[in-house]
Amino acid sequence: xxxxxxxxxxxxxxxxxxxxxxxxxxxxxxxxxxxxxxxxxxxxxxxxxxxxxxxxxxxxxxxxxxxxxxxxxxxxxxxxxxxxxxxxxxxxxxxxxxxxxxxxxxxxxxxxxxxxxxxxxxxxxxxxxxxxxxxxxxxxxxxxxxxxxxxxxxxxxxxxxxxxxxxxxxxxxxxxxxxxxxxxxxxxxxxxxxxxxxxxxxxxxxxxxxxxxxxxxxxxxxxxxxxxxxxxxxxxxxxxxxxxxxxxxxxxxxxxxxxxxxxxxxxxxxxxxxxxxxxxxxxxxxxxxxxxxxxxxxxxxxxxxxxxxxxxxxxxxxxxxxxx
Ligand code: B4P
Numbered sequence: 001x002x003x004x005x006x007x008x009x010x011x012x013x014x015x016x017x018x019x020x021x022x023x024x025x026x027x028x029x030x031x032x033x034x035x036x037x038x039x040x041x042x043x044x045x046x047x048x049x050x051x052x053x054x055x056x057x058x059x060x061x062x063x064x065x066x067x068x069x070x071x072x073x074x075x076x077x078x079x080x081x082x083x084x085x086x087x088x089x090x091x092x093x094x095x096x097x098x099x100x101x102x103x104x105x106x107x108x109x110x111x112x113x114x115x116x117x118x119x120x121x122x123x124x125x126x127x128x129x130x131x132x133x134x135x136x137x138x139x140x141x142x143x144x145x146x147x148x149x150x151x152x153x154x155x156x157x158x159x160x161x162x163x164x165x166x167x168x169x170x171x172x173x174x175x176x177x178x179x180x181x182x183x184x185x186x187x188x189x190x191x192x193x194x195x196x197x198x199x200x201x202x203x204x205x206x207x208x209x210x211x212x213x214x215x216x217x218x219x220x221x222x223x224x225x226x227x228x229x230x231x232x233x234x235x236x237x238x239x240x241x242x243x244x245x246x247x248x249x250x251x252x253x254x255x256x257x258x259x260x261x262x263x264x265x266x267x268x269x270x271x272x273x274x275x276x277x278x279x280x281x282x283x284x285x286x287x288x289x290x291x292x293x294x295x296x297x298x299x300x301x302x303x304x305x306x307x308x309x310x311x312x313x314x315x316x317x318x319x320x321x322x323x324x
Contacts, residue, residue, distance in 0.1 A: 002124065006083045007132035010092050013080050014102050014138070021077030021094050029098050030055065032285075037296050040192050041178075043171050044300040045283045046292055047099065053287045055097055069096070070107040070156040080104065085128070088121035092129075095160070099285070102138075105158045112157035115147050115242040117225055120218045126159055126249055127217055134205070134251075139164050143277035147244030149259045151276025162278065169250055171282025176201075176253045187224055194301055195308025196231055197257040197280070198224045205251045217254065221247075224256040231258060231312050239309075246277035255280070257308060264306035266294050275307045 021027025032049035145152035
């Protein structure tokens with residue numbers, strides 16, 4: 001059993017680190033406003049963030065170079081602390097380019113690739129950080145952009161934690177929570193979504209011993225990844241590069257969404273809309289009112305369909321054949 005106090009310490013340091021990062025200029029905050037747009041039963045959060053156009057352009061890191069921004073020396077105001085889960089060591093950093101205050105990252109201490117799947121320690125650390133947040137009245141969900149087509153830009157393995165209101169959940173969870181399951185312990189899909197995805201319902205928070213929940217979480221991830229690879233194997237043409245997918249973890253569900261493209265080209269105006277895991281959580285971001293209007297006109301679900309993969313034939317039923 002890992003030391004849970006380290007997780008509490010990290011969560012209790014977030015506010016202070018965030019404030020000092022903003023004060024010393026190492027953490028850049030980009031102000032935004034949010035509009036809600038309902039599409040196919042999802043109340044999409046469409047965030048307008050014009051100042052993100054002024055985000056400093058840094059050259060894309062070389063994949064084989066481990067000396068990127070997530071390696072030492074760590075910067076005051078971004079560095080929160082270290083933690084250890086099983087044999088894996090991590091560093092917690094505030095997001096340098098912050099749109100939502102207290103958005104933070106869990107980064108492997110040694111360089112590991114962002115194309116690698118999540119490991120049991122990654123999943124345990126994520127669940128334990130979210131649980132520590134809940135103990136302190138701070139709600140987060142975790143997302144992971146795996147592979148370049150998933151929207152990731154940094155090659156050093158990092159999981160991200162997005163704050164949400166207490167008792168809240170990302171918009172996509174409304175559909176996942178509504179899904180009636182005939183049996184527990186099986187992956188399912190949400191039939192109304194126009195892109196391939198697999199979801200697993202987790203045991204309720206604190207309904208079972210932590211070790212048991214973490215074990216189920218690991219098995220669930222393996223099972224969803226297996227379904228993702230089965231789906232990829234059935235495609236006539238594989239998307240370029242390493243397999244890419246997004247992962248979302250809430251206290252209720254684990255979602256895995258395979259990706260076919262990093263960006264969707266809007267039919268009106270030809271603008272490219274980049275989408276990361278947050279898009280599949282129901283949270284899209286735009287840099288101008290014009291782009292926001294075009295994105296809504298195109299329909300958020302159509303955009304997600306454009307960067308995801310087609311739903312596999314025979315998967316229109318609510319549960320799919322992979323159980324743990
Ligand atoms: P990646 O997995 O590589 O990519 P990403 O989240 O899509 O962010 P990206 O870097 O492409 O930024 P973008 O302009 O699209 O994650 C890398 C993470 O590390 C990012 O959070 C990045 O900001 C952060 N980072 C980079 N350099 C760092 C450093 N030196 N120290 C610490 N952290 C560093 O988007 C800009 C921001 O908006 C991102 O934070 C993104 O997550 C966020 N965002 C995107 N969609 C959003 C939405 N719908 N709502 C709220 N925020 C959103």
